[in-house]
Amino acid sequence: MANADHSGPTDVFGRSAIGARLRATRLALWAVATILAVRQMALVLTTPSGERLTDLETWIGPEGVLHVNGSIYDSTRFTGTPFSGLVLKPLTRSAEAALGWGWTFGTLLLVVALGIVAARALPHPVSRRTSLLAAPVAISLLMLSLPVRNALWLGQTSIIPVLLVLLGCFTVRGERASGLCIGLAAALQPTVLLFTPLLWFTGRRRAALTAAGTFAACTVLAWAALPHDSHTYWVHHMAGAGLGGQADALANQSLHGALLRLGLTGHLEIALFFPLGAAVAALALRRAVRHAHDGQLLLAVAVTGCAAVAVSPTSWQHQLLWVLLAVVGRVGKRASDRYVWPVAVILVTTLPAKMMLPDMPVMYPLRDNLVLLAALAAATAVPFLPRTSSHYQTPVATEYAPPVPARFRRVPLLPVLRRVLTRPNLLLELLLLRVTYAAYQQVRLAATGGSNSAGRAAAEHHGHLVLDLERFLHIDFEHAVNHAVVKIDWLRNFFDFYYESFHFVVPLTVLAVLYWRRPADYRWARASLGFATFLALVGFWLFPLAPPRLMPTLGIIDTVHGVQDFSQPDYGTLTALTNQYAAMPSLHFGWSLWCGVVIAVIAPRWWLKALGLLHPLFTVSAIVATGNHWVLDAVGGAVVVSTGFGLSYVFQGPRARTAPGAMAGRDREAGQVTVGMK
Helix, strand or coil, X not given: CCCCCCCCCCCHHHHHHHHHHHHHHHHHHHHHXXXXXXXXXXXXXCCCECCECHHHHHHHCCCCHHHCCCCCCCCCCCCCCHHHHHHHHHHHHHXXXXXXXXXXXXXXXXXXXXXXXXXXXXXXXXXXXXXXXXXXXXXXXXXXXXXXXXXXXXXXXXXXXXXXXXXXHHHCCCHHHHHHHHHHHHHHCHHHHHHHHHHHHCCCHHHHHHHHHHHHXXXXXXXXXXXXXXXXXXXXXXXXXXXXXXXXXXXXXXXXXXXXXXCCCXXXXXXXXXXXXXXXXXXXXXXXXXXXXXXXXXHHHHHHHHHHHHHCCCCCHHXXXXXXXXXXXXXXXXXXXXXXXXXXHHHHHHCCXXXXXXXXXXXXXXXXXXXXXXXXXXXXXXXXCCCCCHHHHCCECCXXXXXXCCCCCCCCCCCCCCCECCCCCHHXXXXXXXXXXXXXXXXXXXXXXXXXXXXXXXXXXXXXXXXXXXXXXXXXXXXXXXXXXXXXHHHHHHHHHHHHHHHHHHHHHHXXXXXXXXXXXXXXXXXXXXXXXXHHHHHHHHCCECCHHHCCCCCCCCCCCCCCCCCCCCCHHHCCCCXXXXXXXXXXXXXXXXXXXXXXXXXXXXXXXXXHHHHHHHHHHHHHHCCCCCHHHHHHHHHHHHHHHHHXXXXXXXXXXXXXXXXXXXXXXXXXXXXXXX
16 A cells, blocks of 8 residues: 555557556455455355354344343353444344345445545555555455455444544544544544544544543443343443453454453452553553544544554454554665565464474464464554655665566566665565465465365375376386385485475575575576465465375385374374375475575585585486475476576576675675676
8 A cells, every 4th residue: 555656658659558456456456355255254154154244243143142031241241332333223134134145235335435545544745546446455455354245244333433433533534533533443442442542642632522422421321221131231241241252362453452462360460461451551542643643544543443452352353454554664774675664464364373383392472373363463563654754655765686688578567576786675585485384375275175085085186196107108117116215214314304404494495595695597497486485386276186195005104103094194283284195296306405405506615516406316317216306397497497596587587697795795684686688
């Protein structure tokens, strides 16, 4: 959603071409938003009753808590305020009839309205391109976000307070109407009261008083109509604490939930929660007021909402939409840093936390509280740029290498993918690397449907086909090599160690060295590796293949995992994490060949080139000797890697060749290098 000035041809034909492309892009984005909305609605409506809209059915179904004569909080299944119950009770019968498409369609309309209001609230100046494309982009992000998907799935009403706040801040006219909207939102979600001091300190004092008065009036009205329920909610449950799921559950992304997950309980936890919450609220409001005075009111609203997420006793997943709104803030003086914050926010709010961080015990405290940490960062720490900054509209430009002439006329197909001389942002690279690898793991695991009998039968059938082809080509020496190596203990141990240890270490080391010493080559190598890995995933999906060690009749000895029960093979900790029938092509060999090619191309000395080429040689020996791959798997790995380099050439053009010793230290902090063309 970042604004950008787009210059182009000044003649009428140039402007017409740019306008046509802009209209086509806008139409495509609206089509994407529509498809996502229809998909979300279809997912909900095609799910059997009892598994969809579960919270809504619990509240207003035939035996729902809103039908009960006693307290609506007796079962702790209803988590809304007494005012919410007072509003919903008269709607119970009509809501029962609309448990399906009516409720879902109405919620989608609220999401669309929220996206349009947020898009129109972007801080000025806004370019024509941004103003035209912001609405469909905002709606698409909302449809993809976990809070919206969760609200649709459960039948929650958490989108309404967010929409009311945005309407009160940006759409309705008059301070009284604005305060009325925010007061109603606070009556539905009490932590929205944080917006009252924001209104007060930004000069909208009548709106602040109206919001506080509306909240008080709604609360008093609910207390008069439901005195027992109001006492239970405000006194016994402390504004909703203890309602719904367990407060220490991972779904509760608030400071209260995080402290409980850390093992703090009782008076100690309360003594920490209140001062921490007060400090977060005070600091967030101070920042929000500053952003509002700077003309970034939408960012101020997002910061205040993130503080509300943190200080609430319970902030369930469907209540975390405020974090996504923080994407409008601009961070970073360099153009290459500008995308880090929005990408991080979008990933945190759209992907499960386990895809963001590795599955390691040391990472569990971060992973369990990832959305809370993002909210805290937005509320208290992220250095959002003010509009008065010289870098707000024009960040430090990225330096590009001069293009290298290609042999083919249509190369590169995407000239925009020019060779960048400066290092990419490290945080962004690590984030995208982790998410990409997590997606790779999921696709690889699902490629053959796991280790079920049907998938295993297909994989073994393909194994016999590969073996027959190798016999025809006279290269079926897996059995001979495997049994020869088993007889030599030191050689067997060497290949086992090489197979298990170097598959990830060497590619990551090559990427790290390129990132630090050769940033222009880093992007070329990274793109080639990405293309090769994607093609390998296609191979895993289309051609599930059992490796030699999992072919029962061949007599191959599994030197790495030991003797296997072929009906229930055990691969240690990897049993539930990897697809053992993803053998064709071999990425063990493919990644090692990629490393060898990159080192051979870039290394300045002949012995380094030779050492790099030894890695794929040792790897192909290890995968065959240990019984983990067929010889043709290595051929497949070589094919996808070669194709990866070819696609990188086609899309990006030839690699930007650098002169020896061209690295300069004039801007080490920015990672800039001086490149001379040969």
